[in-house]
Amino acid sequence: MTASPGLLRGLGDERLAVAIRQMHEHPSRSWTVAQLAKEAALSRSTFFERFTQALGMAPMAYLLAWRMALAKNLLHRKDGSVFEIAQRVGYSSASAFSVAFTRYTGLAPTRYSRE
Incomplete structure (x- = not known):
């Protein structure tokens, strides 16, 4: 029997x-599908299909989900400023991170950390 799609x-x-x-x-590295495929020693198309x-989910969707899970944890623990957390999870600016986080969770990072 084949396992359901997922991390395991x-x-x-x-x-x-x-x-x-x-x-x-x-997580802070600016990953591309090509770079990840190289790490996996697969062609880009084979890697993308196999990963999905x-x-x-697609590799970049997984990376976004991973970064957001890390960010949520860091915000919950109040482990750094929004800018510091943004950098730790791969964003070069607090505003880019805030837009992505808000789109992903429905809450701005500062509001998320308060709730």
């Missing part, structure tokens, strides 16, 4: 696991 299925694929670990260890099938 992705980590079970040794090639994809390398790219997933890189995203987790270096295994995890149920």
